[in-house]
Structure formats: C-alpha cells, structure tokens
Amino acid sequence: MEVQEMRSVLSGFRPGLLVLQVGDRADSNLYISAKLRAAAQIGIDAKHLRLPSSATQDQSVLSINADPAVHGLIVQLPLDSVNPMDPERITNAVSPEKDVDGSVFRKPH
Numbered sequence: 001m002e003v004q005e006m007r008s009v010l011s012g013f014r015p016g017l018l019v020l021q022v023g024d025r026a027d028s029n030l031y032i033s034a035k036l037r038a039a040a041q042i043g044i045d046a047k048h049l050r051l052p053s054s055a056t057q058d059q060s061v062l063s064i065n066a067d068p069a070v071h072g073l074i075v076q077l078p079l080d081s082v083n084p085m086d087p088e089r090i091t092n093a094v095s096p097e098k099d100v101d102g103s104v105f106r107k108p109h
C-alpha cells in the first residue's frame, strides 16, 4: 500500500521511520540524508538516531523495536564502532515487521 493511501485509509496515520547509525562516517551521513529526504517527500515521519562510536551491540535495536511510533527501521551499515560489532546479529535483531531493508534472516517454518 502506498503511503498516501495508507494515510487516507487510516485517517491521519503517519508512518514513522528510524535510521540507526553507529559512529559518524561521512559516506553514511550522505546516504542517511538521502533516505530521510526521500521519506519526508512521501509523508513518512523519518528520524535519524546516531549513536556514538563507543556504542555496544544490539541493546539499542531492541529498545527501538519496542517503540510503537517506529514502524520501519534501517540499521545503516557499516557500524562504525570501537567495540566489536556483528552486523548480521544487529540487522537480525530488527523486528521483521519493521525491517525496511529486508535484510532480516527468517528461519523457514
């Protein structure tokens, strides 16, 4: 369903997107700006959460998953942290319903 259609069917509903970044890479900043701009143009309430490069694994993803105002979540790669990070583990921690990139591995039933 297109965002406009969704908003008219679900009167006033505004989908929320969050882009999670760890660190401050210039290339990631550019990609994120483009994503936020594109989302805003089609009526998505897009936000950017930048964690410091001292951030640790997936606690942040888990708390964002639980936020009902975040309907879609993008974990911007690479994760630019001074701590060991397993990108697969982090992207797989994204709730499948919120997985904008379609990168969550789901076990077949």
Ligand SMILES: Nc1nc2c(c(=O)[nH]1)N[C@@H](CN(C=O)c1ccc(C(=O)N[C@@H](CCC(=O)O)C(=O)O)cc1)CN2
Residues within 6 Å of the ligand: 031, 032, 074, 075, 076, 077, 078, 101
């Ligand atoms: N969460 C994600 N992180 C990263 C992704 C991603 O898809 N999801 N990909 C890259 C960075 N990136 C977007 O974030 C990205 C990098 C390069 C390109 C690209 O090569 N685009 C094409 C043009 C495509 C077009 O105009 O339609 C090109 O430049 O030739 C796109 C996205 C790492 N992190």
